[in-house]
Amino acid sequence: MLTINLIREKKEFIIERLKVKNFKAEEIINRILALDSSRREIQSKTDMMQGEMNRISKEIGALLKDGKRDEAEAAKEKTYSLKEEIKSLSDKLIPIDNDLKNEIIRLPNLPHESVAPGHGADDNVKVREGGIMPQLSETALPHWYLIKKYDIIDFDLGIKLTGAGFPVYLGKGAKLQRALISFFLDEGEKAGYREVMPPIMVNEDSGFGTGQLPDKEGQMYHATLDNFYLIPTAEVPVTNIYRDVILSADMLPVKNIAYTPCFRREAGSWGAHVRGLNRLHQFDKVEIVQIAHPDHSYLSLEDMVAHVEGLVSKLELPYRILRLCGGDMSFTSALTYDFEVWSAAQKRWLEVSSVSNFESFQANRLKCRFKEKGDKQTRLAHTLNGSALALPRIVAAILENNQTESGIKIPHVLIPYTGFDMID
């Protein structure tokens, strides 16, 4: 969420910037400013009265100590009406505080100045591309046939065990998952990330911290008996490590990497393009998360983009990097790069990673701050994250792009991890 100070000081700037995200902010901001000023007015009144109250209470203490009972009783009389007033004022404050908070969290993050306006995927800006497009024969198969042909992923079995979108990986299919996870984690470690293995269920506070709650709860599986949520991404537990934490500036950037399964209900998003591995309820992903100094967070972002680019290159997949336009960016992001790999039999680009800088937007919810050495003041840190990488679509692309008459070739970098060079 945006800070109230920014809203107070840069109202017009915010309204202009949010136009890039096609968001009309003026009305909300006016409501926020009105609520904020009445909040402050009431708050400073109650603060004054409370101060008076504290003064009298101390006085009573002193009088009683001196044995002046009557004077103490007289002083008590004075507090009764004051107490009433304080109570009624602070009762007024509660709904105002709530309304204010509810309004503020409705404002999306400001897009970075490099973000182009636009309404959807067509307006995204291609930054660069790489890799070699494979030439497949006429008889090339999309991955949903390949997985049956080689018996490596079984969707029907998943339906039996759980439901649609919960595949069962078998034999070399399972090993390929394990190989990719290890490969991604090892590459992350080489790039200076600390490996983290977090819980895959989180509480409400964590859901709020990274912005899944209160709005997107329909997208998460909810264990209602204990009020836990299955994580949609490792971003949630890993970023929440830094909730209510004050870091020292010399620790930044903090770099963590985590493998977790991810669970998404994907309510209402099933359609023609979601066959096979393209969209699942449960999938595996390795996520990188950085907490950065505001002055250097865009360096961190570039560093993360370079890391992900290294991964897709090493896997020998044709890819392109897009800078998302305002309309295609998430609510919380200031700047997002999407990575897509070419899935040669489907003849489609598949999104496999989304790397974002949230600047202080998440940090403000999380209260993730840092302090410069010798400085009294705390400041909000910047948070960033990106997939490095999500597995299913990478697997889809590997299967499709590397298919041959005699089987599916495993990319060279993975062979030490799989222990085989061919799925056949």
Add this chain to the structure above:
RNA sequence: GGAGAAAUGGCAGAGCGGUCGAAUGCGGCGGUCUUGAAAACCGUUGAUCUGUAUACACGGAUCCGGGGGUUCGAAUCCCUCUUUCUCCGCCA
């Protein structure tokens, strides 16, 4: 799951109705000493909101696990939730 105990500043740990944002120790920061370092000694040491000449300088408010209550006044008393520890049970 049952019984009991506890939750205080970065950490350890006192306080158990008024002068407590909180003793003391450790740690951190600054200094003295030293060629330098250590030791010793001295000083300093949280967060949030808010007012003023927008200055973290001064003033006010709030925060002792979370929420609620009693009281003129709560870290201290009561209720409730959460968490941790010990014992018993169960268990990968």
